[in-house]
Amino acid sequence: MDIVIRQAEPGEYGALGDLTARAYLDDGLLDFGESDGYLHELRDVAKRVAAAEVLVAVDGGRLLGGVTFVPGPGPMADLARPGEAEIRMLAVGRAARGRGAGEAMVRACVGRARAMEGCTAVVLSTQRTMHAAHRLYERLGFVRTPERDWRPLPHLDDITLLAYKLTL
Numbered sequence: 001m002d003i004v005i006r007q008a009e010p011g012e013y014g015a016l017g018d019l020t021a022r023a024y025l026d027d028g029l030l031d032f033g034e035s036d037g038y039l040h041e042l043r044d045v046a047k048r049v050a051a052a053e054v055l056v057a058v059d060g061g062r063l064l065g066g067v068t069f070v071p072g073p074g075p076m077a078d079l080a081r082p083g084e085a086e087i088r089m090l091a092v093g094r095a096a097r098g099r100g101a102g103e104a105m106v107r108a109c110v111g112r113a114r115a116m117e118g119c120t121a122v123v124l125s126t127q128r129t130m131h132a133a134h135r136l137y138e139r140l141g142f143v144r145t146p147e148r149d150w151r152p153l154p155h156l157d158d159i160t161l162l163a164y165k166l167t168l
Contacts, residue, residue: 003101005108008045008054008066016056016066017043023065023091029127038152042089052076055108057092057101065092067105069112072119079123079148079163085113087124090133103136110140114168121168125150125161134162142166 008016021042024030030039041047048054048068057064070076070086080086087109092102113122124142126133148163 003057003059003064003099003104005055005057005104008049008056010046012056012063013045013049015063016054017045019063019093020045020066020089020091023093026094027130029129042091048076048089052088053112055105057096057105059096059099059101062096063093064096064099064101065090065105067091067109069109071112071116078125078150078152078161081123083118084121084123084165085109085116085119087122090124102133103140106136106140110166110168119168122166123148124164126164128160128162134164137164137166140166 021039024042025034045054051074053069053071054066055069056066067090068076068088070080070088072085073080073082076088077086078088087106090102090105110122113119124137126137142164145163145165149160150163151160
């Protein structure tokens with residue numbers, strides 16, 4: 001079957017939240033593990049849907065992954081400035097990796113950004129250790145924008161997120 005990218009449906013919110021949290025936990029991306037405050041954010045798909053667009057990758061009804069597309073500055077944006085869209089919380093379940101679901105979701109977000117009047121760029125943050133994600137972003141034309149790197153916990157110098165930007 002083919003991977004389909006579409007908006008998340010309410011009946012999928014719980015499974016998508018669990019998949020996203022599990023992906024971040026299993027990959028060691030949460031500095032404080034199960035007690036990391038960001039874990040709740042990853043699981044709260046309904047909150048994301050209220051302020052952004054949450055997309056899923058499915059294959060024959062099987063949930064493969066999800067991503068949050070933020071159409072501009074607002075409560076879900078970390079980096080987006082006026083005229084920019086943002087990609088957040090990209091996650092693919094371990095069993096579905098290597099099939100192109102992550103790339104398909106990023107491409108869907110870029111397509112949405114291109115269709116938005118006045119949108120000139122797509123931005124995103126990633127952790128230093130997400131090497132496969134870095135390769136994906138760079139292959140799709142995103143470039144590092146170190147001047148926009150940031151710390152989600154300003155009091156901890158060792159947690160810095162790397163910024164990428166795709167000019168449309």
